[in-house]
Amino acid sequence: MKSEFIWMDGKLVPYDQATVHFLTPALHYGLAVFEGIRCYETKTGPAVFRLKEHIDRLLNSVLAFGVRDFPFTHQELFDAVLETVKANKFKSCYIRPLVYMADGLLSLSIDDSRPAVGIAVWEWGSLHGEDNLTKGIRMMVSSYTRLHPNVNLTKAKIAGNYVNSVLAKSMASRLGMDEAVMMDPEGFVAECTGENLFLVRDGKILTPPRATILEGITRDALLVLAGDLGIEVIEEQITRDQLYIADEVFLCGTAAEVVPVVEIDFRKIGAGEVGEITRKIQKVFTETIHGENKRSKDWLAYV
Numbered sequence: 001m002k003s004e005f006i007w008m009d010g011k012l013v014p015y016d017q018a019t020v021h022f023l024t025p026a027l028h029y030g031l032a033v034f035e036g037i038r039c040y041e042t043k044t045g046p047a048v049f050r051l052k053e054h055i056d057r058l059l060n061s062v063l064a065f066g067v068r069d070f071p072f073t074h075q076e077l078f079d080a081v082l083e084t085v086k087a088n089k090f091k092s093c094y095i096r097p098l099v100y101m102a103d104g105l106l107s108l109s110i111d112d113s114r115p116a117v118g119i120a121v122w123e124w125g126s127l128h129g130e131d132n133l134t135k136g137i138r139m140m141v142s143s144y145t146r147l148h149p150n151v152n153l154t155k156a157k158i159a160g161n162y163v164n165s166v167l168a169k170s171m172a173s174r175l176g177m178d179e180a181v182m183m184d185p186e187g188f189v190a191e192c193t194g195e196n197l198f199l200v201r202d203g204k205i206l207t208p209p210r211a212t213i214l215e216g217i218t219r220d221a222l223l224v225l226a227g228d229l230g231i232e233v234i235e236e237q238i239t240r241d242q243l244y245i246a247d248e249v250f251l252c253g254t255a256a257e258v259v260p261v262v263e264i265d266f267r268k269i270g271a272g273e274v275g276e277i278t279r280k281i282q283k284v285f286t287e288t289i290h291g292e293n294k295r296s297k298d299w300l301a302y303v
Contacts, residue, residue, distance in 0.1 A: 003088040007080050007119035010072075012087050018118060025113045026100035030160025033061035036254040037095035039085050039121070039303065042291035046091050047300035049254075049289050051081060053217050055097075061156035062099055067115050070099075077117070078301070084119045085303050094124040094255065100159075127194065127255040128178055133282070136262035136274050137178035137251075139192070141240055142168035146182040146190040146212060154212055165193035179251065181243065181264065184212040189238040191216075195256045198222070200248035200277045205233045218252045218285075224295065225284045231277060248275030250282075258282045 006018035026032040035058045039048045055077050062070050072080075081095055097119045104113035128137050144167050147154060152161055165182075172180035172193075181197065184190040190212050191197055196219035198207045205226055207219070226233050243249060247270045249261035258281055260274040287293040291300055 001090075001123040003090075003093075003121050005084065005087045006121075007084045007117075009116055009118075010076075010080075012084065018120070020100070020102065020116075023106060024100065024102050025104060025106055026102065026159065028106055029101075029108070030158065030163070031110065031113070032098055032100035032159035033058065033065055034096060034098040034157050034159060035061075036157075037081065037097070038254055038289070039090065039093050039095060040289045040291075040300075041091040042296075042300070042302075044291065044302065046085060046093075046303040047291060048081060048085065048095065048303065050217050050221065050299050051078060051301040053220075055081075057157070057215075057217065058097055058099065061158065062115070064153050064156040065158060066110055067099070067101075068111065070115055072117055077119075080117075080119055082301065082303050084121050088121050090121060090123060092123070093121045096120045098159075124255070126257050126259070127253070128259050132178065132259060133257065134260075134274065136260035138176075138263040139179045139181055139261055140172050140175060140177045140265055141243075142171065142180040142182055142193075144168040144171070144180075144182065146184050148185040149212060154214065157214065169193040179261075181240075183240070184208075187239075189240065189243065192251055195251035195253035195259070198250050198252070199238065199243060199246035200250075200275060201242075201246055203231070203277070205231055205277065206238060206242075207233065207235055208238055209235045216253060218254055218257070221288070221295075221299070222252055222258070222281060222285065225288065225293075226281060228295070229280055229284060231280075243269075246270065248278050250275075250278045252285075258285050 005012040037054045101113040102116040168180040196216040244267045251259045
């Protein structure tokens with residue numbers, strides 16, 4: 001559902017007035033950083049999942065990107081997210097803060113334009129559809145490689161980085177797949193186009209190390225929740241064929257939430273259905289985001 005208001009540089013404006021000029025540098029060069037955040041319905045009202053950590057990462061992206069004299073504090077952005085959700089009266093929604101370089105000439109120097117901020121919210125279900133949360137998705141290993149850390153900043157959610165993801169995801173979709181696996185520059189599994197990846201082998205969860213991936217906040221939550229369940233998690237390099245012979249594979253991300261994978265490169269994963277550990281992780285994550293887990297108190301910011 002379309003929202004009524006979008007927060008732009010310190011104030012709420014009507015949806016149709018939240019516009020930028022054609023010559024905005026962010027539009028031409030991808031000079032922007034952003035976050036994906038979710039607000040969930042709970043018994044005590046709407047609550048934003050791990051808002052503090054998302055604003056932390058947004059500001060870290062601003063810092064890594066090299067923006068000088070950023071005009072908003074952590075608290076101001078935190079409050080602005082809650083204000084925007086409240087103004088639009090959503091019980092649950094997706095939240096998109098964007099810091100983009102505005103005004104100035106179309107220079108290739110970041111110092112020649114100023115940082116502006118927008119925050120939009122809208123109702124949006126799971127990225128891969130509600131049905132796929134229970135039946136699982138099909139993936140392929142992409143021929144496109146995830147960016148090298150010296151090609152672009154892999155720890156910042158930079159808008160321009162996502163051309164890499166769009167190329168891989170579009171190819172996968174055109175070939176009838178739901179998602180694509182991205183390999184790192186050394187040929188090991190990195191992540192997917194918009195999600196972090198886990199596999200299960202012999203009752204243990206394995207996931208790629210943090211060096212070349214975006215350090216997902218949902219990923220971090222699942223590491224904690226798996227520990228609460230007594231499931232060992234190992235961060236190590238993973239090869240393509242390890243995916244094929246895994247007992248289970250699942251993905252996670254703010255937009256996707258927790259998604260089972262039942263097939264990769266036309267190879268059935270495990271029994272070809274959602275596995276036991278994936279179901280456990282899904283269940284405890286769902287409880288947490290809806291305020292029904294011991295972690296909820298620290299991870300939910302109520303509107």
